[in-house]
Amino acid sequence: MSEILIRGAECLLTMNDTREELRGADVLVREGKVAQVGHGLSTSGEVVEAKGCVVTPGLVNTHHHLFQSLTRAVPGGQDALLFGWLQSLYPIWQGFGPEHFFSSAQVGLAEMMLSGCTLSSDHLYLYPNGARLEDTIHAAAELGIRFHPTRGSMSIGESDGGLPPDALVEREADILEDCIRVIDAFHDPNEGSMCRVGVAPCSPFSVSRELMRDAALLARDKGVMMHTHLAENNEDIAYSEAHFGCRPGQYAEELGWTGADVWHAHCVKLDGQEIDLFAKTRTGVAHCPCSNCRLGSGIAPVRAMRDAGVPVGLGVDGSASNDSGNLAQEARQAMLLQRVAQGADAMSAREALEIATRGGAEVLGREDCGQIAPGKQADIAVWDMSGIESAGSWDPAALLLAGPVTVRDLFVQGRQVVRDGHLTTVDLPRVIERQNRLARALMEA
Numbered sequence: 001m002s003e004i005l006i007r008g009a010e011c012l013l014t015m016n017d018t019r020e021e022l023r024g025a026d027v028l029v030r031e032g033k034v035a036q037v038g039h040g041l042s043t044s045g046e047v048v049e050a051k052g053c054v055v056t057p058g059l060v061n062t063h064h065h066l067f068q069s070l071t072r073a074v075p076g077g078q079d080a081l082l083f084g085w086l087q088s089l090y091p092i093w094q095g096f097g098p099e100h101f102f103s104s105a106q107v108g109l110a111e112m113m114l115s116g117c118t119l120s121s122d123h124l125y126l127y128p129n130g131a132r133l134e135d136t137i138h139a140a141a142e143l144g145i146r147f148h149p150t151r152g153s154m155s156i157g158e159s160d161g162g163l164p165p166d167a168l169v170e171r172e173a174d175i176l177e178d179c180i181r182v183i184d185a186f187h188d189p190n191e192g193s194m195c196r197v198g199v200a201p202c203s204p205f206s207v208s209r210e211l212m213r214d215a216a217l218l219a220r221d222k223g224v225m226m227h228t229h230l231a232e233n234n235e236d237i238a239y240s241e242a243h244f245g246c247r248p249g250q251y252a253e254e255l256g257w258t259g260a261d262v263w264h265a266h267c268v269k270l271d272g273q274e275i276d277l278f279a280k281t282r283t284g285v286a287h288c289p290c291s292n293c294r295l296g297s298g299i300a301p302v303r304a305m306r307d308a309g310v311p312v313g314l315g316v317d318g319s320a321s322n323d324s325g326n327l328a329q330e331a332r333q334a335m336l337l338q339r340v341a342q343g344a345d346a347m348s349a350r351e352a353l354e355i356a357t358r359g360g361a362e363v364l365g366r367e368d369c370g371q372i373a374p375g376k377q378a379d380i381a382v383w384d385m386s387g388i389e390s391a392g393s394w395d396p397a398a399l400l401l402a403g404p405v406t407v408r409d410l411f412v413q414g415r416q417v418v419r420d421g422h423l424t425t426v427d428l429p430r431v432i433e434r435q436n437r438l439a440r441a442l443m444e445a
């Protein structure tokens, strides 16, 4: 029987039902799950000393476009709003193939893991040159991160009034057929699952009403979750009003895109009625504060969403609009941005951390993740608070106020995937070298 004891944490932030914070506590992990939490625990297995560390549940990333880690800081898209930014990047993404999707997924996910993330979703919505969803699934499996890839899609090209170039869109029948293929091949609905597939038409301005509706019917028939972009900025709202004659919330509701099996990225421009709709239907939101800042989209009404009871998780979004992919920094940014909008008591560091862990797990339908409690998956982050950035701090909230932005150790399903700040599963310098070679070739093309 495999056991690991994480011993003597300076503070253990459990995120359990009473949000217990335990000083000098231990966590006993057995067969990939949390077996016991308490003081003075022992094991005949491995011991990881956590003195001087804050221990938290692994962070959960609810929105990413991993492929974009090959297009960070592209000059033409550095200072544009969403639509112009996308139009500057589509032609570059058109040149991607399977190796680009595999490499960028490894870089993006490695970055996630080093910043404390144990569960990440991904929204892959373009498939040029023979690319397939499994290019990213294989990348995640090699790294050992828990993965929720979504089969994204675009079907309305420029000539039909959509935003993407015609060469990047797919036939709707092909999209639905491939959704079925990847769900049947890779989706594991069981507790402890390491891979759950979702269905994810890209955004109202790049797919038809029919595809939105059919994708929802398919997802519900298969029992998988649904994801898309919604109400990201004013351009997005104007498109909805001009093309569909309604606001995004009404559009989503009419096409079956509300419910506990749905989560929408961004939702910066949701109004009060739409927030109530999401709360009533338990529709989730992936809040992406850094990307919203970078693209000048605005400040999402997260305080109002949380107060109304909308499930909210955090997302780093793609690395073309972040341009980083550090989930710990994203949690800090979420806290800071609500304070800019609503004042210094609008969001505490503890609440931001809750959104980044338990909140994200709830949005992704993972009751088995996001907290350190007996019976839950042993997805655990160990943060060393002995560095210069935390020197002199008084409280575990320092993790977001004055904390390290990378983990010392990380466990996914009880397996140690980061040790002393290094990934144990891949040779990171080689991963970076391959990524830079691919990026250089794209630049030269």
Ligand SMILES: Nc1nc2[nH]c(O)nc2c(=O)[nH]1
Pocket: 065, 082, 086, 202, 203, 206, 229, 232, 291, 317, 318, 321
């Ligand atoms: N932030 C982002 N918004 C988007 N909308 C859309 O259609 N694609 C994207 C994207 O890649 N990032």
